[in-house]
Amino acid sequence: MTSGPDAPGRRNGSPPGKAFGAFFRRAKAGETPGYPCFRGVNWFDTVDFPKDGDGCRWDSTARDRVPRVRLQGVGHVKVNQHRPVAGRVKTVSVKREGKRWYVVLTAEQAQPEPLPKTDSVIGIDMGIAHFLADSSGEFVPNPRHGRRAAAKLEAAQQALARFPRVRRDKRTANHRRAVNKVAALHRKVRRQRLDHAHKTASGLVREHDAIAHEDLKIRSMVKAPAPKPDPDRPGGFLPNGAAAKAGLNHSINDAGWGVFLAILHAKAESAGREVIAVDPRNTSRTCPECGHVSAENRPTQEKFHCRSCDHTAHADTVGALNVLRAGLARRQAPPA
Numbered sequence: 001m002t003s004g005p006d007a008p009g010r011r012n013g014s015p016p017g018k019a020f021g022a023f024f025r026r027a028k029a030g031e032t033p034g035y036p037c038f039r040g041v042n043w044f045d046t047v048d049f050p051k052d053g054d055g056c057r058w059d060s061t062a063r064d065r066v067p068r069v070r071l072q073g074v075g076h077v078k079v080n081q082h083r084p085v086a087g088r089v090k091t092v093s094v095k096r097e098g099k100r101w102y103v104v105l106t107a108e109q110a111q112p113e114p115l116p117k118t119d120s121v122i123g124i125d126m127g128i129a130h131f132l133a134d135s136s137g138e139f140v141p142n143p144r145h146g147r148r149a150a151a152k153l154e155a156a157q158q159a160l161a162r163f164p165r166v167r168r169d170k171r172t173a174n175h176r177r178a179v180n181k182v183a184a185l186h187r188k189v190r191r192q193r194l195d196h197a198h199k200t201a202s203g204l205v206r207e208h209d210a211i212a213h214e215d216l217k218i219r220s221m222v223k224a225p226a227p228k229p230d231p232d233r234p235g236g237f238l239p240n241g242a243a244a245k246a247g248l249n250h251s252i253n254d255a256g257w258g259v260f261l262a263i264l265h266a267k268a269e270s271a272g273r274e275v276i277a278v279d280p281r282n283t284s285r286t287c288p289e290c291g292h293v294s295a296e297n298r299p300t301q302e303k304f305h306c307r308s309c310d311h312t313a314h315a316d317t318v319g320a321l322n323v324l325r326a327g328l329a330r331r332q333a334p335p336a
Contacts, residue, residue: 098183114272123324133316146254212327214280278326
């Protein structure tokens with residue numbers, strides 16, 4: 001390995017770039033060097049401009065009334081604007097999704113007026129059979145966008161996998177069409193999921209002053225189970241339910257709980273509403289009538305039957321009621 005003036009990344013004795021500088025540092029320290037690789041055009045899908053006018057300028061007052069964005073080195077590009085921009089544009093990002101390009105703007109706006117009070121509070125319980133259940137007994141169905149598109153996506157990915165691995169400049173038009181088809185299906189599912197999350201969150205924020213939900217650790221919930229070594233067979237493993245857990249993880253990711261909760265918090269903040277996250281432990285095992293806590297109170301996925309007072313209800317509704325009570329207790333608790 002050469003490290004003198006003629007080493008890769010150096011020209012005429014000039015210092016190496018960041019990538020090669022880190023490479024030489026790792027090599028000298030005895031670590032795995034990781035030789036820098038060339039990053040092609042498809043490695044980057046977004047270009048961020050930290051200030052409007054610094055390499056990029058948003059122009060919505062063109063002479064022909066067609067909004068444009070001016071990119072340094074490219075020129076003026078017409079934009080299909082889906083809604084007027086309110087406020088002063090601060091940053092501009094150019095984003096690519098497959099064959100489509102988008103301009104993402106962040107604007108400085110005045111603080112929005114809070115929504116009028118409704119004197120209503122609600123608790124919600126996230127689920128798989130239903131997207132969510134609320135404390136009033138209502139349910140929001142789970143659209144399962146990913147599962148509905150699974151067959152088409154599987155066929156598109158199989159068609160893409162039939163192409164051999166060749167250099168990028170040797171790939172055919174059929175290969176590019178197969179790539180774009182897979183990307184279009186993923187984009188459609190993502191947009192459907194976002195649309196459902198926005199509509200559901202908007203309805204909750206519009207109708208309730210406070211919304212309590214479980215503080216779910218989604219990243220931990222979708223982890224694969226740890227392997228179980230077989231003590232009788234060295235190198236062997238016992239069944240650990242990985243297949244069933246993989247199906248549950250797929251359903252959780254398809255529901256998009258994390259995206260929904262992030263949108264709910266953002267909408268509630270702009271509307272002057274309150275969102276309360278509570279401890280999710282035993283919310284579906286606690287009887288809302290007598291307070292008895294037991295795993296036997298939930299004999300099935302949907303049924304709740306208290307072993308102490310014989311109270312019966314839907315398990316998700318019971319969970320939402322307990323979430324609401326915990327949220328109200330936390331809301332009324334004096335500050336520490």
